[in-house]
Amino acid sequence: MFVVLEGVSGIGKSTLAEVLTARLGATSLHTLSDPHSAWSSQVNERLNALPQFAFYLSGVLHAADAVRGFRTAGPVVADRYVSSVISCHSAVHGVPLADVARLLEPFHPYLEPPDHTFYLRCSEQALRDRMTAKATGSLLTPDDAELFSVPGRLARLLDNFDSVAAADPTAVVLDTDGKTPGELADWILDHTEHTRD
Template sequence: MNPFLVIEGVDGTGKSTVCAALEAEQSAAFYKGMSPEWRDFRDFVDEDADDDSRLLYYFASCVYTSGKVQKSLELGPVICHRYFATYMAIYSLNTGTPLSVVKEAFLPIRKRMLTPQLSILLTADHEELRSRLLARVHELKATDMRVVNSLEYTLNFEAALREVMSWDGSFIELNTTGKTPEQVIAEARRLCETHIPDWKPVTPASN
């Protein structure tokens, strides 16, 4: 299989920056865990749907993304900006449903989805996350504001991500606190070169 990488993390940890850099280096296909077509319905689902309907919506979105990834992997590498961990974590946090209950419902769905060769969880301390998010104040979404306004929410979100990502086995955590974008990209690149077979090393001439 061609390389399949997933980058997860709380808002503001640097996912978009890392994904964009690695996508360009690898000439990879890029997907967000929830495709634009599915995101169009998300506000309605989150505001008006009952909990079961909301969970099925998240499940369906994840399976759809996995199918798109599978087709793209026939042609080359794929990098995914979130996959399923974020959506299972958010559902648990927003509905108060224990992750153990979410996991029991999700496992039959998960069997229908591809498993990435490497999943990286980006983290950063709360003050740095706040600073990064407030720097793009005109782009902030509701989930961003929860991170900005609540240390407790941020810690709970990170803890939920760790638990959900562990359902697939191992993942690697990369703390981005105090690091430049270039440093974070270099560390993520090194992890990919170490842990993903057929990941194309970047030579100085291609930087």
């Protein structure tokens, strides 16, 4: 089984991925993984939109290779995957979502398809509360900070993830407000159990 968690920065994907990984005895990965994660800040600072897209495309193709290998040993949980590449690139660079999706189309046969993609949602207040907690612990990333500091960024990301989810046959939208990571993991595991082929 290959499960992907998608959504805006700070929504709780990483924490939920840890819980799911432990419960499933799964292998987990983050898109971007090494070596790409070490290069991303320089890429974001120095490259224009199209070279940045090529970098993130390379990262998701690398993640697909890893997933293929990990799946032979058991379940896989990914913190971000293809939907994040499309949604985030479009929002950050003001490129139409359809244009970014079109750039990715030739590579779909190479990508390892998820069994389930859970799109996490929460209220803006819950997201602000999470960001405040992350900032207090000095865990705020540049992506986290830009959700609220760049005008329109959060709205564009939310719209993009909604649009991508609507076109994703593996999509399940999951509201996280008022739920612990353990409760969300319970719901996800119940859903995956009841939707097995």
